[in-house]
Amino acid sequence: MSKLNQVIIPTTCLYSLQAVDFVINDKKILSDISIDLEPGVITGIIGPSGAGKSTLLSLLNKLLSPTGGEIFFDGRNLSEYPSQELRKLVGLVQQRPHLFAGTVRYNLEYGPKIWKIKYSDEDLLELMSKVALPADFLDREIDGLSGGEQQRVSFARSLANQPCVLLLDEPTSALDIVSSEIIENTIKQLAKEGMKIIIVTHSLQQTQDLTEQLLFLKDGCFIEKTSTIDFFKKYDEEEIRTFFKSKTEEE
Amino acid sequence: MAFIDIFNDIWSTLSNVDILIRIALSSVMLLIIVILSLWQNVGMETMFLWSFFRGFIQIVLMGSILTLIFDISKIWLLYIVLISMCVFAAFSISRRYRYPKMFLIELLAITSSSIFILTLVMFSGVPAAFEGIIPYPPQGEFIIPMGSMVISNTMVITSIVLERTKSDILKAKGSVEAALALGDSSTNAVRTILRDSYKAGLMPSTSRVAILGIVSIPGLMSGMIIGGVPPVEAAVYQIVIFLMILSSSFPASIIANALFTRQFFTKEHQFDLVFLNQLAKIEEEKNAQIKKNKKKMDKLKEKLRRKNKK
Ligand SMILES: Nc1ncnc2c1ncn2[C@@H]1O[C@H](COP(=O)(O)OP(=O)(O)OP(=O)(O)O)[C@@H](O)[C@H]1O
Ligand SMILES: [Mg+2]
Numbered sequence: 001m002s003k004l005n006q007v008i009i010p011t012t013c014l015y016s017l018q019a020v021d022f023v024i025n026d027k028k029i030l031s032d033i034s035i036d037l038e039p040g041v042i043t044g045i046i047g048p049s050g051a052g053k054s055t056l057l058s059l060l061n062k063l064l065s066p067t068g069g070e071i072f073f074d075g076r077n078l079s080e081y082p083s084q085e086l087r088k089l090v091g092l093v094q095q096r097p098h099l100f101a102g103t104v105r106y107n108l109e110y111g112p113k114i115w116k117i118k119y120s121d122e123d124l125l126e127l128m129s130k131v132a133l134p135a136d137f138l139d140r141e142i143d144g145l146s147g148g149e150q151q152r153v154s155f156a157r158s159l160a161n162q163p164c165v166l167l168l169d170e171p172t173s174a175l176d177i178v179s180s181e182i183i184e185n186t187i188k189q190l191a192k193e194g195m196k197i198i199i200v201t202h203s204l205q206q207t208q209d210l211t212e213q214l215l216f217l218k219d220g221c222f223i224e225k226t227s228t229i230d231f232f233k234k235y236d237e238e239e240i241r242t243f244f245k246s247k248t249e250e251e
Numbered sequence: 252m253a254f255i256d257i258f259n260d261i262w263s264t265l266s267n268v269d270i271l272i273r274i275a276l277s278s279v280m281l282l283i284i285v286i287l288s289l290w291q292n293v294g295m296e297t298m299f300l301w302s303f304f305r306g307f308i309q310i311v312l313m314g315s316i317l318t319l320i321f322d323i324s325k326i327w328l329l330y331i332v333l334i335s336m337c338v339f340a341a342f343s344i345s346r347r348y349r350y351p352k353m354f355l356i357e358l359l360a361i362t363s364s365s366i367f368i369l370t371l372v373m374f375s376g377v378p379a380a381f382e383g384i385i386p387y388p389p390q391g392e393f394i395i396p397m398g399s400m401v402i403s404n405t406m407v408i409t410s411i412v413l414e415r416t417k418s419d420i421l422k423a424k425g426s427v428e429a430a431l432a433l434g435d436s437s438t439n440a441v442r443t444i445l446r447d448s449y450k451a452g453l454m455p456s457t458s459r460v461a462i463l464g465i466v467s468i469p470g471l472m473s474g475m476i477i478g479g480v481p482p483v484e485a486a487v488y489q490i491v492i493f494l495m496i497l498s499s500s501f502p503a504s505i506i507a508n509a510l511f512t513r514q515f516f517t518k519e520h521q522f523d524l525v526f527l528n529q530l531a532k533i534e535e536e537k538n539a540q541i542k543k544n545k546k547k548m549d550k551l552k553e554k555l556r557r558k559n560k561k
Contacts (some may be wrong), residue, residue, distance in 0.1 A: 024524055063428060063521055094432070098425030101443075148475035154429070161433055227333045247485040 013075065014039040014165065014196055015060060019070030022055055022220075030057050033069070033222040035215060037198070042098065042191050044211030045200045046243055047088030051217040053200045054095050057167045060198070061090040088115055093171050095200075098155035099142045104133075105144065107122050119160065130189075131156045132182035147174040153182065159190075165190035166190065168199040172206065184210060204244050208232065215245065257315045265311070289548050294541040295330040297345075320321065323391035332391070333369060333398045337362040340406040348410060349533055351526065352415070360409050364503035365401045368495050369394070369488070382490060400471075400492055401499050408500035408505045412452035417507055419444045420515055428522065437516035445508050452504050453497065460493050 015037040022030040030052045037043055045053045059071060060065040062083045070076040073086065100107050108127065112119050120128075125135050131152040137145075142153065151174045158166065168187070172180040189196050189208060201207055207214065207228065214231050216223040227236065235243075264270060281303055288295045323329055340361050343377035372378070373389045420427065420441060430440035459467060464486075471492065475485040514526050 006377045025528060042553060061432060063515075064524075065519065083431075084434045084436065084522070087432055092432040094425065094429060098295060098423075100426055100430070110430065110435075114434050114439075152510065157433070162430075163376060 013037070014073070016072040017069065020059065020066045020071060022052070022059065022064065023067045027199075028220060030059075030066075030220045035225055038213075040217070041212035042187070042197045042199065043208050044207050044214045045217060046202075046207060046214055047199065047217035047223075048243070049202075050219075052178050053219045054169055054216055056217065057092060057169055057198070059082075060167055061092050063087075064169050089162060089163055089207060090165040090167060091158040091161050092167045093155050093158045093169060094163050095169040095173075097147075097150040099150055099153055099157075101142065103139050103141055104128075104137050104145075107141055107153055111157065113223035115161065117162060124160075127156050127160055128188045130159065130182075130186045132179040144158060148176065148179060151175060152179065152183070163195070165198070168197065170200055170202060170245040173202070180206075184192070204240065207244075218241055261311060261315050287550070289544070292541065292545050294544045294550065296544070302519040317395075320395050321390070321392040323395075326389075329389070329391060329394050330366075332395060333366060333402070334362060336399060336402050337365060340402055344410050347415065350511075351514060351529055352414075352510070353413075356413075356507055357406070357409060359510065360507035361402060361405050363399070364504060365499040366403050367502075368499040369398055369401060372397075372491075372495060377491065380505055381484075396471075397492065401495050404496040405500045405503045408452045408456065409503050411455075412504040413447045413507055413511050415448040415451040416441075416444060417509060419447060420512070420526075421530070424522070431520055437520045437521075438512075440520075441512055441515075445512065448508060449501070449504055453501060456497055456500065460490075460497075463464070463489070463493075533544070 006194075013036055015035070017033050017035045019180055020030060020033040021028065031232065032221050033056070045135060046057065055064065056242070059066055060073075062078055062081070065079065073090070078086070099148050100110060105124065108124055111117075118119055121138070124138060126136065128137065133149065133156065138151070142150065146154065155168075171187075175183065184206065187197060199206075199210065201210075209227045213225065213227050215225050216231075217238060232240070281299065283295045284299055284390065287293075290426065320332060323332070338358060341354050341358035344357045373394065378389050392524045421521060422445060427440045427444075430436065463469070467493075469489055472489040476482050480488075515523060517523050
């Protein structure tokens, strides 16, 4: 869909975090994080469960504000960036799909209605095919959807907003291999079209296939930023397995 | 002087043996609901006891000075009585639902809506149109009972609405956040939740109107008919009262919701974590209270069991 690659912001630095802290109920969830993120690559965020990955994503589209330090997006301080405008540009796919009561169509059209983007039925179906949702789902109530189907609707809902940055929080955690592959191809395609993608993942395969650079978080601390290739060179299999521990435990 | 007479009057009536028997008999019912509350672990025992005790004292006092209030014909004095009723209503709600700024929110919502509706009715053609049934020009005898009905119903309905709003926002926190993440404003993100809360609040009163005359014959109307007012006119008057209750409660709920939900969010359309934290603490205290009650109940059961064994 041509609509998706409309707005691309020319940047030298997509995000810049400077000594970012996030404290909640006197509990330090992220501490002293300083990173620069270049545009043009798919960035993976990895780290054990509870490391603060989801919290970091919420900071990036201002659903949360840092309790210390500063975040710059496209050279502008987030504290001065109007939240709604920012969230139009920076889409977020939540870790758990929280859909709105109603039909799939209602969910997909929710964002576009806010931003006065017109969608025809064909556009909606094309959007759904990107996330491996069959066409007859369009007018189905969300109540009957499986976990994986909900996750795909949630992905499509964020895409419908035509963001230029997409924050993905484990977008394939509830999917089978086939749908995961379709989603992964979509992500690659979007990146090719110029969308900036930051993805939290617990999947070793996804990290290798999709990402070009990695942020490694642990216990709320930023451990390192490396290219994916270097990361897999640097650590042996055993070590890498422990980084992705929570997922392998689940499997 | 008058007040001393009133107290003497109350005292001599209350110490009458017949009256005491009546009170004792009604207390049996109170005992039943207290036992049920303990049994079902609802945690409302103290509230039942306290509400009825307090309500009893208040209504006895009120009943006794009612004759004085009914004679008020100075408009400003009537307004003072009405506004004090609003303050009292807001205060008691803020004691029960201890959410931040509850008193102010309820005070603003109840006072503005109910005083507006009452003023509208007082100075419109309504009292004149009911000449012969209600005193004209407006007098305490007519304004105060009507005001109390409007204010107390507004109070109850707004509190139902706010409680519903609160629990629904907390329940739907994820999807509210999803809406925010799409660039929605915080007011718009909770719109459907507010809509449901109005339904929850206004439904009971509306269904009461719908079954009027079939299941329920309101006390006010019965009283008027017994007092000699033609039934049709009493019925029209009753409908006016219900309309006043709803037309005061609805705007009051909207005002209360607007002020209340604002606290959930920051100006940046984010959830206000400090406020959520406060709510969570209040909830914790409530649950701790329920747990304590449960322990009490368990002890009681244990005692009974031991007695039975003996
Ligand atoms: N609202 C909150 N109140 C208290 N603690 C919180 C809150 N939100 C997050 N946390 C805590 O912050 C830490 C980081 O949470 P976060 O969801 O960011 O982890 P994560 O890296 O995404 O983990 P996962 O891989 O399991 O999704 C966790 O220990 C979590 O319990
Ligand atoms: Mg997470």
